[in-house]
Structures are given as structure tokens and as C-alpha cells.
């Protein structure tokens with residue numbers, strides 16, 4: 001402890017030896033030192049498995065293993081040799097385990113047997129799969145209304161598992177599909193659909209080789225998409241401008257040592273990533289982008305007045321877009337005062353960034369949670385799209401929109417039907433395929449599911465992966481919601497807190513992970529498929545022996561529940577679980593773009609799912625790319641915080657040693673924090689105002705103003721290069737402060753990046769000396 005990184009001391013580059021050291025350490029801790037290394041060589045290879053880490057694309061050329069520190073951790077964490085057998089549960093009551101940390105629970109290793117909660121002893125007890133399926137089926141059959149059950153999905157589920165799951169749930173009679181995407185890129189889907197007609201990114205990985213500028217807005221790829229750093233680095237080295245917007249100076253975006261580059265590793269060299277780094281206020285991106293558009297309009301006016309070529313691509317706009325004049329009017333009506341106050345940037349900075357955009361032929365815009373987890377995220381994404389439309393930067397080489405997805409198959413899960421908004425075309429196709437009506441009403445998203453679980457209108461919760469209890473806002477409320485359920489079922493690889501707040505009946509059903517060989521009853525191994533952020537669909541087959549002979553694949557588990565609940569009248573569930581080709585055949589029949597699915601996933605790298613917007617075909621109501629023409633938010637939370645004494649806007653983000661609620665370790669190397677997670681990053685000027693010293697212990701108190709007391713106790717202040725009035729700390733520890741009913745307009749995504757709080761100093765005795 002104590003190796004804190006203070007302002008201005010961005011000591012070394014991201015990646016490099018630190019990354020290698022960290023990998024070795026995590027491999028050892030995860031209990032996977034030998035088989036782990038072998039397993040790694042097969043990650044993201046044509047004949048191996050898809051890395052269960054992030055959703056960044058795989059390179060077309062070069063078959064050599066792309067080293068990724070955090071991919072290694074994800075693989076090693078799954079390929080551990082540690083086990084959580086029935087014996088483990090015999091030794092610990094659920095009440096006791098609830099006192100364990102997220103880290104300690106998952107560290108115990110892989111679940112091995114289906115387990116049922118026994119209320120009398122407060123312990124999980126092993127059961128047979130048949131008993132589990134039968135009881136789950138009988139509870140589901142007994143519900144008076146299918147809409148009283150919630151079916152959660154986390155984004156690791158394969159296309160096949162997710163498709164079969166939505167088939168079961170819709171045949172059962174509901175569209176209640178809360179999913180991790182609701183907390184993640186929902187706003188990107190909603191915003192892009194309205195603007196360009198497709199809720200996905202329009203670029204291919206190859207486009208990063210041709211872009212002249214890459215605007216990287218609100219994301220931390222050094223930690224969360226390390227393979228993206230390789231692409232950014234290659235772009236930077238060939239002279240492309242990398243323009244970063246992030247309130248925090250993230251080391252991974254500043255310099256990167258490529259662990260693949262021997263010379264760099266030996267000489268201690270590194271490449272600069274960001275050519276321009278802007279630190280806007282929290283939630284101030286829409287204003288920053290609108291400011292750039294304002295500069296572009298002015299420059300375009302001036303150029304044309306002087307008889308020079310236009311800067312705006314009027315030909316593109318005339319053919320492909322609507323609402324351009326109204327957008328121009330909206331930008332004209334937005335004052336520089338509003339732009340500068342909301343963005344927190346100077347006019348010179350905005351002009352400089354706009355100049356890079358104007359002088360670049362091909363531009364890519366990427367973004368992630370720094371954009372999506374705000375109240376105004378949908379319109380911010382639409383504003384980014386406006387900005388890109390101005391020079392026709394969609395649908396040509398080296399240019400386009402790139403929401404960088406989180407979970408490795410979250411995009412695929414949506415494609416194959418995990419969607420509470422029940423896409424009519426999919427429902428029509430399913431009805432045609434099965435000859436039975438599908439539910440047409442809108443189902444519950446994550447926030448609505450929690451509300452229904454709390455108010456008693458939902459009484460069963462089933463999760464295909466994930467850690468719903470820890471990933472969602474207002475942690476104490478979620479515990480109440482779980483306790484009220486008649487049935488809770490978690491399909492999982494590792495033990496987590498969602499398993500430890502059982503409903504009246506509760507099951508934990510252990511499944512195979514991506515890294516493991518998945519054999520059917522005849523011993524024939526099966527592959528699954530996934531879709532990455534660039535809409536590439538490819539096959540994935542595990543190479544490790546399963547963690548326990550009792551494990552079933554997610555597909556087999558879904559099929560087991562489905563058969564027990566619905567019988568085989570419309571779907572032969574068992575046949576599907578025996579042969580995943582049959583599932584793919586059905587996907588091919590009901591979804592466009594999957595022609596010759598079984599053939600095409602068996603070629604290296606798979607195939608690209610057609611993206612209409614990338615081909616300049618606009619599936620919006622106007623059949624054109626549609627400019628958003630509204631105003632800036634009246635006031636962001638950051639502006640509100642700056643206007644009120646003692647109020648801060650808190651963002652909850654990821655450390656370098658975690659995968660969402662999975663905690664690999666206690667370090668956050670790039671931010672200079674070691675050995676602890678209960679920290680809050682704060683500007684030194686704010687610390688001074690508070691009268692706080694470095695390492696001072698504080699409580700963070702929710703100031704949402706709905707009368708609910710929210711408090712995160714005993715965190716340590718870390719002075720950091722972050723805008724005044726803004727603080728940051730780690731999820732899920734700080735989820736106690738995120739209000740369930742504060743969510744994005746039009747997206748329902750909890751506002752995990754703009755939570756109003758105050759900070760109380762704890763008594764001096766608590767403050768350790770440096």
C-alpha cells in the first residue's frame with residue numbers, strides 16, 4: 001500500500017512489463033499456472049475459443065496470439081483449478097457467505113454441481129439436474145401470468161444459448177428480458193437506431209488502418225479493451241490523430257508499450273496514443289461536440305464566402321440526410337456560454353479539436369460507458385452522430401461510428417432476440433417458424449424488472465449468467481427484491497452474491513465456460529458462435545476438460561428448463577441441445593443475414609453481419625440519416641454539483657483488476673492504487689476545500705433528494721487529475737449510491753456516471769499516516 005500516483009506523475013506507459021508481471025501474478029492467484037498458459041494460446045484463434053473478456057474485434061491478418069493482459073485474466077479466472085463442490089456449501093451457511101467479499105466468493109473457484117437452497121439449514125445442497133428442472137418447470141407453470149417472471153441475460157451467453165432462451169421465454173409468454181445491455185450500451189442502440197436506423201457500430205476493424213483521426217470519447221481502453229490500444233497505437237504511429245475526451249487522464253490513453261514489440265520491451269520505449277487529450281466535465285460531451293459543430297459551421301460559412309471549397313459534405317447530406325437545416329438552427333441557437341460552461345473546455349480546445357476533424361478525410365468516433373451511463377446519453381450519441389454526418393463520415397473506408405461493446409457477446413445476444421422491446425420482424429418470423437402466437441407487449445428492462453420484483457408483480461427471477469444483484473443500482477433495494485421472489489435461478493460458472501439472496505426456492509446451476517470442451521451425449525464436441533463490436537460472427541470451441549463432469553452447457557440447461565416447463569410440442573429442445581447446428585438452422589430461418597450460418601461460422605474469422613447504415617441504407621422512419629435537432633440538457637449533474645456547496649458528481653468505473661463485478665485483485669496499476677478498492681479519486685483543490693489530507697478516510701453520501709438514505713462508508717481519498725466538482729470510484733462497491741430511479745432518458749440505463757453525492761470526513765483517528 002501507499003504507492004499512490006499523484007497528479008502529474010503519470011510515471012510510465014500502459015502495457016509493457018507491468019502487464020506481463022500482472023498476468024503472471026493473476027495466473028498464480030487464479031490457480032491456473034500451467035494449463036492456463038496453454039489455454040491462452042488458443043484465445044481468439046480461428047481454431048480456438050472466443051476470449052470471454054471484451055467485445056473488441058479480432059484481426060484478419062496475423063494468426064499469432066494477440067497478447068492482452070486483461071484477456072489473460074478473464075481466461076485464467078475461468079480456467080482455474082480451484083473448485084466449489086457440495087462440500088464447500090456444507091461448510092458454510094448462506095448467511096455466512098453473504099459476509100464475504102465479491103473477490104473471495106469468486107476466488108473459491110468453479111461451481112461443480114447443481115445446488116438447491118435448503119431453508120432449514122440455510123445451506124445449498126446438491127440435487128440432480130432432473131429434480132432441478134422439474135421444480136423450476138413446476139413453479140413456472142404455476143404462475144398465473146407469464147409476465148410475473150423475469151429472465152435476465154448477461155452478455156457472455158452465446159448466440160445459440162441466447163436464441164434458445166428467448167425462444168423458451170417467448171413461448172412461455174413474456175418479453176421480460178432485462179439484460180446487462182440495459183445497464184450498458186442501451187443508449188447507443190436507441191440513439192443510433194433513431195439517427196441511422198441500425199443500433200450498432202458501422203466500422204470494421206480494418207477501418208482503423210485507414211482513419212486519419214479517431215475520436216475516442218468516454219472510454220478507458222487501456223483497461224477495458226486492451227486490444228483496441230494496439231489498433232490505436234498502430235494508427236498513431238502512422239500519423240493518425242487520436243483525440244481523446246475523458247474527464248480523467250487515463251494512462252492507457254497517453255502512452256502504451258506494446259508487449260508484442262521486443263525492441264520496445266527491452267529499451268523501455270513506448271508510443272504516444274492520444275495526440276490531443278481533452279478533459280471535459282462529467283456529462284459535458286454533448287456540449288463539447290456541439291461546440292465543434294459550431295466551429296465547423298462557422299468555418300464552412302467563411303470558406304464558402306471566400307470562394308473556397310465547402311467543409312461540410314453537402315452532397316452527402318442532400319442525398320442521405322434529413323433535418324440538416326433544423327440542426328444548423330439548433331447549433332446557431334446554442335450559445336458559446338452554454339457550451340463552455342457545460343463542457344468545461346475552453347473555446348480554443350474545442351476549436352483545436354474541430355480543426356482536426358475538419359482537416360481529416362476519414363474519421364472514426366468510438367465511445368463506451370463515459371457516454372452511455374448518463375441521463376442525457378441518447379441525445380449525446382445522436383449529437384456525436386450529427387457531428388459525423390456533417391462530413392459524411394459514415395459508410396466509407398476509415399470512417400464510422402464505433403460504440404465499443406462490453407461483454408464479449410452482448411451484441412450477439414441482442415441480434416438473436418434478447419430484447420424486451422420485442423422486435424416485430426423477429427416475432428413474425430418466430431410465429432411463422434413455430435405456428436404459434438408470440439407475446440407482443442413490451443417486456444421489462446432491468447430497471448422495470450427490479451421495480452416489478454419489489455412491488456410484487458414479478459415473483460420469479462431467472463438469470464442466464466451475470467451478477468444481477470451486484471451489477472444493478474441501489475444495492476439494498478435489490479436484496480429486498482430477491483428476497484420477495486418465489487423462485488430464483490442462477491446459471492453460473494462461479495459463486496457470486498446473486499446466489500446468496502435466495503427466493504423461497506432457489507437454485508444455482510453450474511455451466512461450462514467458453515474455454516471448455518462441450519460434448520453432447522454421444523461425445524461429439526459442439527461449437528458456439530458470438531458476434532463482436534464490428535458485427536463479425538464467428539465460431540468458438542473450448543479446449544479444456546470441463547471443471548466438473550456434472551457441468552452442463554448453458555444450452556443444455558435452457559433446454560432442460562424449457563422441456564420441463566413447455567414440453568416438446570413446438571420445439572424439440574433435447575434435439576437442439578444435442579446438436580447446435582439445429583439451433584443455427586433455426587436462427588438462419590428466422591433472422592436475416594445468417595444465410596449458410598453453419599458453413600460460414602466454420603471458416604476462420606467467420607462472417608460479417610450486414611449493417612445497412614454502413615452501406616448508407618437508412619432504416620429510419622424518414623429512410624434517411626436523421627439529424628437530431630434538440631437543445632443541450634438544461635443542466636448536467638456536474639453543473640448542478642458545481643453550483644451547490646459540498647456537492648459532487650460521482651462516476652463509478654472499473655479498476656484495472658476487475659471484470660465488472662468479478663474482482664481479480666486489489667490493484668489499479670495505471671491509476672497508481674494498490675491493495676485496496678475503497679477509494680475515491682478527487683481533485684486536490686476540492687480536497688483542500690474540504691480540509692482533507694491525502695489518504696483521508698471519508699463516507700460518501702447520496703444526494704439524489706428522494707428521501708432515501710444512501711451511504712458508502714469508509715473510503716480513502718486519492719488526489720487525482722480529475723475536474724473540480726467531480727469524483728470517481730469503483731463499481732460495484734459504490735452501487736449503494738446509484739439511485740434505481742435515476743436513469744437515462746429513452747434508455748433506462750442507470751446513471752452510473754453522474755451520481756450526486758456529498759463527502760463527509762471521518763474522524764482523524766481513522767486516517768492512516770503515509
Ligand SMILES: Nc1nc2c(c(=O)[nH]1)N[C@H]1C(S)=C(S)[C@@H](COP(=O)(O)OP(=O)(O)OC[C@H]3O[C@@H](n4cnc5c(=O)[nH]c(N)nc54)[C@H](O)[C@@H]3O)O[C@H]1N2
Pocket residue numbers: 053054055070184217218219220221223224225245246247248250280281282283284285368369370371405406407651652653654655656658659660753
Ligand atoms: N478488463 C475488463 N474489461 C472489460 C470490462 C471490465 O470490467 N474489465 N467490462 C466490459 C464491459 S461490460 C464494458 S461495458 C466495457 C466498459 O468499458 P469503459 O466504458 O471503458 O468502462 P469504465 O471503466 O466504466 O470507464 C469509463 C471511462 O469513461 C470516462 N468517463 C466517465 N464519465 C465521462 C463523461 O461524462 N465523459 C467522458 N468523455 N468520459 C467519461 C471515465 O473516466 C472512464 O475512463 O468494458 C468491457 N471490458
Ligand SMILES: Nc1nc2c(c(=O)[nH]1)N[C@H]1C(S)=C(S)[C@@H](COP(=O)(O)OP(=O)(O)OC[C@H]3O[C@@H](n4cnc5c(=O)[nH]c(N)nc54)[C@H](O)[C@@H]3O)O[C@H]1N2
Pocket residue numbers: 106154155156157180181183184185369373406407464465466467468471472491492493494495496511512513514554652653654659660661662731732734735738752
Ligand atoms: N455502478 C455501476 N454499475 C454498473 C456499471 C458501471 O459502470 N457502474 N456497468 C454496467 C455494465 S456496463 C454491465 S455490462 C453490467 C454487468 O452485469 P453482469 O453481466 O450481470 O455482471 P458480471 O459481473 O459480468 O457477471 C459476473 C458473473 O457471471 C458469471 N459468469 C461468468 N462467465 C459465465 C459464463 O460463461 N456463463 C454463465 N452462465 N455465467 C458466467 C459468473 O458467475 C460471474 O460471477 O453491470 C452494470 N453495472
Ligand SMILES: [Mo]
Pocket residue numbers: 180183184185405406407
Ligand atoms: Mo457492459
